Amino acid sequence: MAAAASSTSAAEITRRLTGICGPTFARFAGAADEVAGRAARWVAVPGGPAAAAQVLRLAARHDLTVVPRGAGTKIDWGAAPARVDIMLDTGRLAGIGHQPAGSPVVEIGAGTPLRAVQATLERTGRRLPLDPPSPGATLGGVLAADEAGPLRHRHGTACEQLVGLRWLDADGELVGAGVGAAEVPAGPAPVGLDVGRLLCGSQGGLGVLVSATLRVQPVPAGRVWVVRPVWTPLEVHDLVRTVLADRLDPAAIELDLPATGPLPRRPMPPAEAAARAAHPSMAGRLRPFPPARGGAGALAVLLEGGPADVAERADRLVTLLGGETNAGHTAPHWWRRYPFAPGDTALRIEVPIHDLHAAVYALRDAAGTPVPVRGSAGLGVVHAALPGSLPADRVASILAAVRGVLLARRGRCVVVAAPPAVRQAVELWGEPAVIPRLRAAKEHLDPHRRHAPGRLPGGL
Template structure:
């Protein structure tokens, strides 16, 4: 069967765009048997029909910046690379939307829209991330504070199901299901996203902070004020050159308005708050190192400081934390050499605290031994609903098996 599958993939994608999988193609440590890179939506549908005919399990890939995220696939026959499904396919200049190929790097889409004074309200932390990858992993950056997540930006999606059928869905219903599905419900080929005017001016107000409780109090002050901020980010490293960490607030809009609002926010923050024309170097970047244990904590902003303290207490030492303090969504990093049983104990303790606060702690990525030992997702209240959704979209469980909340 292997030779036949390969010939069919070559016939669809071309000899240069169908090959055997290699270690560099591994998804959370699992190497695919084949890799196919279709050149068109019709090609993606044809590839998926081959997969259906031969009963192949499939994972989709954009730029590959987050293939180490999430649960390990139970089995992987075919990796469908969307790199050639790129470009802005439909963008009426007078309208506030654009249809963009899933394989388009967000950076490239922003550059193209920037030429006509527009942008996407997407600023993922993964360098080189594609539109499809951001949606599949529900990756958000600082701008989510004002504009919402990738799911909030979606106006429609086009995706290929496990049987090769191309579907178009307007509105946010199906799109929101695809967000965070890790390709477990369909292979996204294009997304229609909101397009916004690019801001004429931006300014960051930066202040040193020493404790999570101080961050809580300062965020409360800023959020309670009428000033409209675009983002509020925090960086709490283990140690820093100016105090323990930093809080930074982004203002966007007309130059005069931004200047006035930045001065106001600096006064609200007090201390050593200053206004800058550029973001701090840590802005929008993750705190975890490549081979570390990366966690994403989501909790009501009023309890964010409690979550950070709980993580510190469970680990027995300060833990680097960075992210959207104004949303209660932060990323934390544990050392990659943390023993698996110790990682389990830390997660159990933190999740126990968060459970009482309507929060969650997800293991975004981890070394193999830790990944195999821990529950990557933690308690999921809607597990039965998720199973029904998975069964509806992928009844034979061939799309990214094990990647969709462990299903």
Template sequence: MAAAASSTGAMEITRKLTEICGPPFARFAGAADEVAGRSARWVAVPGAPAAAAEVLRLAARHDLTVVPRGAGTKIDWGAAPARVDIMLDTGRLAGLGHQSTGSPVTEIGAGTPLRAVQSALERTGRRLPLDPPSPGATLGGVLAADEAGPLRLRHGTACEQLVGLRWLNADGELVGAGAAEATGGAPPVGLELGRLLCGSQGGLGVLVSATLRVQALPASRVWVSRPVWTPLEVHDLVRAVLAARLDPAAIELDLPTAGSRARRPVHPSRAAAMANHPSAAGRRRDPAAARGGAGTLAVLLEGGPAEVTERAERLVALVEGDATVAHSAPDWWRRYPFAPGDTALRVEVPIGDLHAAVYALRDAAGGPVPVRGSAGLGVVHAALPGSLPAERVGAILAAVRGVLLARRGRCVVLSAPPAVRQAVDVWGEAAVIPRLRAAKEHLDPHRRLAPGRLPGGL
């Protein structure tokens, strides 16, 4: 507990937070108010950016830390903060800014649930080309976690689609990034600096609002799905689909573990050597090599009805096999492969090396591992059982990261049981640390915002 907070008294801090936010919107934290297992002391729910700024200024005066929270769908992602004094709930920093009919952009409050935004835009025949898997996620939470769904293939992440951004720095000053008309009157800075807040888990600023491009809803959407058995088969199919210039909106992979055969674990050092061996790229496409049940490769096509139908027919002929065409997504679409209590991983690697990464993960784990995500970008998620001991998870991570290092890839632990989180490096190699350190020194030199949440313990 901060010394200043002790001398002032917890009740005094509570009284001041109540004055700022209103009686129903400031309280002592409860058992559920945690950030990656770290308990908060107070919860404040400011009703406007000015009130959120007052909360940050109060924290600065009393040397208190602040961690923002949206809907809490990803509050356990990443490293645990060193301390959580005030949890700043952004739920009341919500809503869509006024916009003229047909405007190509819209400003959205950070605390606005993304599905509410999509519902409002849909009534005007428009959408945000965003589809993150977390149900109920707020826009601020999506940006803070740099979360993306299948549409990332064509449209990029929410962070890549930003036109403008407004946030509060650790001193409670409102900062705007992007074009002046997109920053709501805040002093504008370069959008490159604003984009550093993406994925920062609240460690660089408290997001207030974001301005994003909108687009017309596609007239037609079709999913072409095909069973797949091995990572190498997926590699060949994805390469063929991309080369055919079919303009897919998404190329998603689901490799489950159902029907898998038991297999003796492979030592991590041997797993890395196997994945790096030239023969790894030439493994045969047969069910036995998959060491698991059939998976699915699904391609989403969007556009006008006639041209989508024509592209779907070309795609079915291209991928052969038992391809099917549907006007609704597969059940697993936009869903993570992990469950609460699992160790959740995100693997990022050039698409030409995705099969090697999946083989390495399977070999290190000693059997099939559920994998799901964007095969068209080389960004997938995987799940390890929560029952695995921390040292076993650490050995698997070491083997997989060793394979990825030579392929300009990385493996990040998104969430994990407490024992695993404490024992492993959740980030691995992070080339962005120097840039993040500079941004942290600039935006939060006293480390009051989510200290320890960023790579390198920043």
């Protein structure tokens, strides 16, 4: 604890937090209140932006660090902070701003669960084109982790869809900016600073998100998943190239390559039967996805649009892919799910799509066994899982081999989450080139290192 904080008792800090947030919304942290294994000292749940600003001003006066937390779905992602004095829970920074009917954008509080936003918008026939895999994630958590799901193929990540942001800086000042406007707090800004996009993916290391304004769109009237079994990364490469060359305008192209075991059989849901009646031309195409043979994976393509147009494109795609291709109105069971489990070493691989198969082969070769891989094959962004039981030095050698292959292909491999021993033994990002720009942003936005110190690459 820094000198300013040590001169004020813990009980006094608690009393002041309680005065800001309310008697039931400030407390000493418990065993579950941690960030990537680093325990917090206090938990504060401010009731709105003004109260959150007061928490940050209190932290500044007493040289305390602050780490925001949404639903906690990704609280173990990334590096552990050097210190977590106050965990600022954003659960009460929630809500959807009133928008005129037909507005193309919506402002959403950072602590709002994304599924609640979607449910509200669906009542008016609209949606956010976002589908991150973390169940229960808040919008702020999605932005802070720059998390994206299958729809990123057509619509980009949440960070790429931003129209504007409001956040609190290290001194508790509320700042608003449109993405690309480079509106920053007073003082010289780093050259080329795009505040909105720097806050995205910063995991609370540059500011506390208060709200975001994003584009909305009508809910598609038709959706069909076309799924084909696949066995090898090279086969996936050829199929993805075929899909993209045919200009079918897919909303998503997702890959699932399990380490072992077939995909389970699924019964035909009611939507399948209804689709047969609605589109007789596809009656022979729409059927339950059968089990794959011999531990095969799957390539799934999502088509969205008007029902007749989607039906026609799906029919073309089934014919184009051939083999055991099937089409259906429900997603495969693995859709929007990560291939890793708690305790695994979770990896994210990003590489140009024409080199994705080389990256997967390199990972398999380095690991000495098939490794489960899942993600956006149409973009070259996938996740993979290494068993949590692997020794840290073994994980380090696998990473070194994979990163060596990716370096020559303008790709990278990031450790998303890992057991403590692995975190300490490996470089999570493996990309020191990003550090100078981040360091400039950190020094400008958080010069006293109060926001989640150590969460950014290079220990920033």
